[in-house]
Amino acid sequence: MRARRKLTPPSAPCCPGVTHTPDASARRARRRYADQVPSTPALICSDLKVTFGDTPVLRGLTFEAPAGEVTALLGPNGAGKTTAMRVLTGLIPATSGTVTTLGMSAGHPDALARIGLMPQATGAWSGVRARELLRYLASLYAHPQSVEALAERIGIDLASSTPYRRLSGGQQQAVNLAGALVGRPDLVLLDEPTAGMDPHARRRTWALIRDLADAGVAVVLTTHAMDEAADLADHVWIMDAGRIAIDGTVADLTAESSLEDVFLAHTTEAP
Ligand SMILES: Nc1ncnc2c1ncn2[C@@H]1O[C@H](COP(=O)(O)OP(=O)(O)OP(=O)(O)O)[C@@H](O)[C@H]1O
Numbered sequence: 001m002r003a004r005r006k007l008t009p010p011s012a013p014c015c016p017g018v019t020h021t022p023d024a025s026a027r028r029a030r031r032r033y034a035d036q037v038p039s040t041p042a043l044i045c046s047d048l049k050v051t052f053g054d055t056p057v058l059r060g061l062t063f064e065a066p067a068g069e070v071t072a073l074l075g076p077n078g079a080g081k082t083t084a085m086r087v088l089t090g091l092i093p094a095t096s097g098t099v100t101t102l103g104m105s106a107g108h109p110d111a112l113a114r115i116g117l118m119p120q121a122t123g124a125w126s127g128v129r130a131r132e133l134l135r136y137l138a139s140l141y142a143h144p145q146s147v148e149a150l151a152e153r154i155g156i157d158l159a160s161s162t163p164y165r166r167l168s169g170g171q172q173q174a175v176n177l178a179g180a181l182v183g184r185p186d187l188v189l190l191d192e193p194t195a196g197m198d199p200h201a202r203r204r205t206w207a208l209i210r211d212l213a214d215a216g217v218a219v220v221l222t223t224h225a226m227d228e229a230a231d232l233a234d235h236v237w238i239m240d241a242g243r244i245a246i247d248g249t250v251a252d253l254t255a256e257s258s259l260e261d262v263f264l265a266h267t268t269e270a271p
Pocket residue numbers: 052057075076077078079080081082083084
């Protein structure tokens with residue numbers, strides 16, 4: 001089943017108590033609504049298949065993500081969300097299907113330079129401190145963000161001498177997020193960006209994600225938090241066993257029941 005795609009009428013910002021660009025979400029909604037023209041997809045994923053050994057993990061995954069919007073990719077544990085993120089960034093090859101990122105094929109160096117990936121785990125960074133890591137990552141880009149400004153916005157203590165592996169789970173997530181954003185990407189892939197964050201950090205991250213989309217960045221995120229998807233996403237794609245089971249705007253999907261109920265109705269429990 002696929003919910004009919006519909007432009008969202010303008011509405012008030014939905015995250016009370018969070019400081020972000022005043023009325024930016026409403027402005028974006030008004031602009032889209034007024035134009036009546038969908039944005040050009042920054043990411044197009046078409047009939048993607050990935051098989052590990054004899055096990056099919058992605059079984060014809062098709063979805064897209066426009067610039068200037070937050071796109072949520074939901075699905076039960078093991079549905080293939082992280083696998084999809086890895087294919088989208090060229091980390092692993094697809095068995096078949098096509099991926100276009102920023103008009104280029106997956107893994108193209110010119111596209112990769114404009115993509116930020118926040119993975120679920122980054123064990124390779126274990127001994128390095130946040131400031132060293134972020135300054136190193138910034139040095140890889142032609143026009144990086146100010147590491148100091150980014151760290152302040154995300155709530156990272158650059159003066160800390162604690163190595164990455166000794167940071168709390170939420171602090172590691174914050175550093176991972178900063179690492180994804182330091183290169184001023186046009187397409188950002190965030191794999192469970194707020195997992196392990198406390199409510200303050202989560203709200204700060206939501207505001208940051210919304211500001212990114214308002215600035216024209218295509219944001220794709222995975223999450224198991226239905227409130228997060230409902231609050232943040234312009235469009236939600238729900239995966240089940242390696243393919244999309246249903247998609248639509250939050251308003252479309254939740255017209256008759258909660259997003260969690262829609263999720264439960266269209267997905268199968270992980271074995
Ligand atoms: N390199 C690999 N070799 C074999 N199987 C793999 C590999 N990578 C992932 N898988 C399997 O693919 C399936 C999908 O994993 P994936 O991490 O993409 O799921 P997910 O939707 O991100 O799950 P979660 O919500 O729990 O993070 C799982 O059964 C996993 O064990």
